[in-house]
Amino acid sequence: MLFLIPALPFFSALVLILAGRSLNKAAVSVIACGSMGIAAAITLVLGLPFIQSGEHIIVQHLWTWMQAGSFSAGIDLRLDALSLAFVFVITFVGFLIHVYSTGYMAEDADYSRFFACMNLFVGAMLLLVLADNLLLLYFGWEGVGLCSYLLIGFWYKDPANGYAARKAFIVTRVGDTAMAIALFMLFQYTGTLQIQQILDQAPQLWAAGNSTIVLIAFLLLGGAVGKSAQLPLQTWLPDAMAGPTPVSALIHAATMVTAGVYLIARTHVLFELAPAAQTGVAVIGAVTLLLAGCSALVQTDIKRVLAYSTISQIGYMFLAWGVGAWSAAIFHLVTHAFFKALLFMGAGAVIVAMHHEQDMFKMGGLRKQLPAVFWVFLIGSASLSAIPFITSGFYSKDQIVWLAWSSVYGHTFYWIAAITGAFLTAMYTFRMVFLTFYGPKASHHTPHAPGNSMMIPLYILALCSTLAGFVELPHTMGHVTLFSDWLQHVLPAVQLQQESTALEWTSQLLAAGLTFLGIYIAWVWVIERPDGMLRFSQMPFMRWLRKLWFSGWAFDALYDEMLVHPFVRTARMNRRDMIDRIYTTLARITEWLHNILARTQSGLLRWYIMGVVLGAVVILSVLIWRVYV
Amino acid sequence: MTLAGILFVLGLISMLIRRNMIFMLLSVEIMLNAAGLAFIVASSHWAQPDGQVMFMFILSMAAAEVSVGLALVLQLYHQLKSLDSDEASRMKG
Secondary structure, eight states, X not given: OTTHHHHHHHHHHHHHHHHGGGSXXXXXXXXXXXXXXHHHHHHHHHHHHHHHOTTOOEEEEEEEEEEETTEEEEEEEEEOHHHHHHHHHHHHHHHHHHHHHHHHTTTOTTHHHHHHHHHHXXXXXXXXXXXXXXXXXXXXXXXXXXXXXXXXXXXXXXXXHHXXXXXXXXXXXXXXXXXXXXXXXXXXXXXXXXHHHHHHHHHHHOOTTOHHHHXXXXXXXXXXXXXXXXXXXXXXXXXXXXXXXXXXXXIIIISGGGHHXXXXXXXXXXXXXXXXXXXXXXXXXXXXXXXXXXXXXXXXXXXXXXXXXXXXXXXXXXXXXXXXXXXXXXXXXXXXXXXXXXXXXXXXXXXXXXXXXXXGGGOOOXXXXXXXXXXXXXXXXXXXXXXXXXXXXHHXXXXXXXXXXXXXXXXXXXXXXXXXXXXXXXXXXXXXXXXXXXXXXXXXXXOOOOOHHHHHHHHXXXXXXXXXXGGBOOGGGTOOBHHHHHHTXXXXXXXXXXXXXXXXXXXXXXXXXXXXXXXXXXXXXXXXXXXXXXXXXXXXXXXXXXXXXXXXTTHHHHHIIIIIHHHHHHHHHTSSOXXXXXXHHHHHHHHHHHHHHHHTOOOOXXXXXXXXXXXXXXXXXXXXXXXXX | OHHHHHHHHHHHHHHHHOOBHHHXXXXXXXXXXXXXXXXXXXXXXXXXXXXHHHHHHHHHHHHHHHHHHHHHHHHHHHHHSOOBTTTOOTTOO
């Protein structure tokens, strides 16, 4: 039954691609959402035995994909606690987003194309997380990349969208190449691409810190960094917001960008053997979460705030990996999928209500006009900024903040980065909330409230964002560890260097305090003293900093200067292709000879006969001369 | 053998100087017969039957060639209202 989970979305995508044009919108919605709903239901059924014990594993061999010599790759699916967590998020959140999309995309002409791509994406993503060998995983990996490209450029009539789609595709391709090389190396050393075999063999093949394994781990990390939009390949994600909002919610918040996290989780044994790579993960996570947090502070486009926030939150997950807090990262991933999908879809509801206006400075005062959207958005924001006790984000993020310090791999710097990130998160989140929903009404549009198909998924996700946190409570508050117990058969538990309740309390209080401080600053900034802040931000240094942050630390400009411009220049220099010259010259000579020979074709039959006779005479005389002389 | 040679050259020259296509066909026939004669003479000289067999082939080929050639000439005449081979030079390169 396991194969049905990825097969259903694939099948639905196939139907929609082939017959989409002849189906009406209602039929398309039923097919697209129905397949997702059934897949989610099957996940729940299959997941039941897992709840009793995380040891449960389902393996299904469908058929052998290819076989060459000792190498064989099968279409093998494997469901364990780790992939179940992902499958659950993908099918469940994916289903809600599909339902939401029926409302969001209702007036779009390319309705069936949209759902075909969405279903194809879900299928590929499920294949990615269910794959039992790295080749199949890579197949899903590229599949989601393709769908991401298709959906970012969904409104392809605007060239800017096409540009954003290409950028996303090419930038992630950099990471994918690194990952492909890692797979080649793994195959060369272990002779297999079966994940479990590699994980079993790795500790015998390599000693910890061996340069080969470090290289492989870094290459895998490169793939993960590209997909998960971490430093230095993060530049594609903010531009990816050109796609429709449900796409941003599904692909660029809940599922695809977490594929990198999944890859590292799957191959965690390799990373444990390569301490340098593990430190790299932590450092990348810590730096990314800070940089992206700063950038999110100054954005004006509501979706770009959320995009930078996503980068920043995935930075938290990477940080958690880096310090060996595997289950904390997955936990944050799940809660993040809930609340970030909620935020994106809430933002989508606002955008639709404002007639596709995305600039927050042109919103304002929407609290009265869209109360339902306001409340769910507030719940999502509270979860994102980790307001204590009532939100899931608090439990997952505080766990990471605390473990960043207390784990054996932890470090004070990580902790400082994490807690500063928490402060930034609260600030930019509530700046966004205040700008959008509070303050004077800045637009003359009259917003229209979104329909039920958009609101009900939001309510469900709001509920999840709140409740999902209670499966894992810290030591200081009840010490519930359902989630990490559940995962510990797949992922090792985190090792603490010291357990100190007092320190943990301090860390949590500090994080909570900084969160509230961030919210207060956002309040002052946007609502109470906007003039003062405006004056402050007009100071030369602040203006410079604002510009820098607004452009995402000018990474785009840097890459343009370093890579794009030299490439374009070389291409322009080589416009009259050097190598092509040889061939064009050859063609010219042939043409010239042809013209000469064409003259002899006079059409006069007797000249031709004359030619034949002369030729015969010449040949005969040569022969006779050769024989007799 | 000499007769064959003379016949062949006669055919060739008339082919080159004639412009009427019927006559050109005729001279082709003469040349073919010259070649056939050469075969016969050679076969009787060396007492080998091969040359005579060859002549049979030439004969049947000549019949086919004439029928095709005449059909072409007929078509050309329909098209051009003339039998002049120089008129049929529309395929000039």
